[in-house]
Amino acid sequence: MKPFRIAVFASGEGTNFQAMVDAWQKGYFGATEATTIELLVSDKPQAPVVQRAIQAGVDTYVFRPKEYSSREQYEIEIVAELERRGIDLIVLAGYMRLLTPTIVNPYMGRMINVHPSLLPAFPGKDALGQALAYGVKLTGITVHFVDNGMDTGPIVAQQAIEVQPHDTAETLAERIHEIERKLYPQVVAQIAQGKVTLEGRQVIVET
Template sequence: MSTFRIAVFASGEGSNFQALAEAANTDTLGGAKIALLVCDKPSAPVVRRAEQLGIPAYVFKPKDYDSREAYEREIVMRLEELQVDLIVLAGYMRLLTPVIVHQYRGRLINIHPSLLPAFPGKDAIGQALAYGVKLSGVTVHFVDEGMDTGPIIAQRAIDIVSGETAESFAQAVHGIERELYPTVVSWFAQGFVRLEGREVTVTQADTKDYR
């Protein structure tokens, strides 16, 4: 059976990228391997992580292109050359255009630090704390044309305790992200995920903790 190849798109520190790479190296990513890092910031720490792990990186400066579509066409060419099966967004701070969204529909996922559809967009953790909810969490979802509106694949809830700060809650959320994302990617690598309309079904996997 051929290797299931993923491309990780990231713009910052790369903690989720690191978690995925470690899962791949310990054979807990369902047989998936990271074929490529895509990064829009040459100085981002995630680029150094990729270098240290020996993972190829496609690094670009958006300002060097006339449009988002222009650099995304280059990215798609690279993804196709590597026969990438799944795009995994991990702190990629740019909205995708139809150039990628349409080409990889059903093979493009993101992780978001809230229980969607609550608190989409930027600073989801701050939004949740400001609203005063007692429960938030993490969502892994398919990417569509909207802002965090794609079909939900998995979620994990976290209690917000009295006196919680943005920093302490963010630490808890990021810990869950580093556990949940490799698990979901492993489902894809093993062919467990089915998408019909907005309904996502995960078969042959223990999903009780992620609904």
């Protein structure tokens, strides 16, 4: 059997990427030869996540968006690299570029993202700030498949946390990131092990 190959897209510090690598190396996704983190894709050559990938022995595909005339142009090259490597799943982990149908369409149902709210509440930018401004008592994270809308894809998993009376965006973000680093690898493991089925907007997860 060919390995289940994962590509992680990230632009920044790479804490979610590191959580994926740690889970993979510990066999959390199944046998390491059966599931591999094949590639890190980053639009920031100097981002700490690139060094994390190098240290973990994960290949990198790094590009500079300003060198291209459009998003579609560099996405065509990325898709070619993903296809060459036989990537089965794209994991967006703090990738700060908007995606176009050029890459979304061929990987529809095979690309996931984590968002810091209980979607469909507070999509888009500054979800934590939106939640605090609205005065919600609960927020959380959502792992969802990516479609061509803004955080509108089918939901795979959610986890809620309480908003404390004196929370700031910073204190809330710290707790959000803590549960992200646990739930996101869990979802990747379920997908890699064939436990997640997408039927329209319904996502069925085997227990």
